Amino acid sequence: MSRKILSITKPETILFVHKVVFICLVLAISMVLATQAQGDLIITPGDEVTSGNQTSNRAIIDKLITDGYISSAADSVYKQDVGGSESGVAAGSYETTFSNTSGDPEDALIEYVGTGAFISDAFALVKDGNHTPAWYGFDLSSSGLNWNGTESLSFEDFWPAGGAISHVEIFGSVSVPEPSLELLLGLSLIGLVGVGAVRKIKQKKVASC
Template sequence: MKKLKALLMIKLLVLCAVLVFAGQAYALSITPTTGFRWEGNENNQDDINDVLEDLFEPDLVELYKAEVDDGESGSLLESYETTFLNTSSDPSGAEIEYVGGQIITDPYLLVKDGNQEPAWYLFNLGALSWNGTETLVLSNFWPGEGAISHVTLYGQAAPVPEPATMLLLGTGLLGLAGFNRKRLLKK
């Protein structure tokens, strides 16, 4: 009987270890044919912003932008990092990686060229089950015809819980459990 219990405990520990380490290595692949998207032929960013204002209420907020030539900008500049793929001056792909800090809730991704039709794609990342931390892998955007000029993440910023907050919550729960156990032992 003891061997059976020991074997069961080992299996449970292995299962827990697998679950702990399994949830971190995902990427969301996006191409021009990925679902939950809009597209348009507006070449100017101001014109694209007008289209987005008509589509969304409340308006989308630009949180992170990476341009091939001008670098990165936005309030979540410290949270994401973009690497353009294929060639540095004529990319048809990119990887947007979460590097820490705040994440985006209700996220949307704009991929823009401007010289081809369509000139831009807007993807509803929430509908694609993106959690804000998975790497976005963009591929096959205007291959041989144009290039990605920039990518932009829109949405709402959500703070990531601080470790100290989680520690405080955990110690509070342990204190409550200990208090309850002490009370039960007195009876």
């Protein structure tokens, strides 16, 4: 019995277990990063599906409902005002950075920073309010720009001749991501490596008896 205990705690066996654990951790991290790695979806005013000169949010939303782009004001799940705070049920999953100038930005980058809920079947609104048009609307659904909810949205070159973005807003539904096939395969591989490590330890233990 004492020889079995000693065989499990041999330095080479402990080192082997540490190597297996390290490899499993590296594989797990690599799989997670691979599923999260996304390119930017670049959106310019030319990608619009609708626009208008309404200046109040209520009037804009009414037009979007009338034209069939959204079903109700409750569809608003994320909004970021320039110089203000985020709002909406998906606010914790996204972060917006305005650029060019802090007060009169032409660009906005919306990044997914969460690990859970994300927006699907989305429609985006970029508003100025003081120029023509006063706002642009973009279909981000699978029938439009096909945004997957986690890749970054890069809004570029809005009102370069003196206007500025006042806020960005996304309408849609909030979903919870399902594990991708690549991630499931990676986890299966990690499990197989772990099983192999256990078998190797058992074989060494039996051989030492």
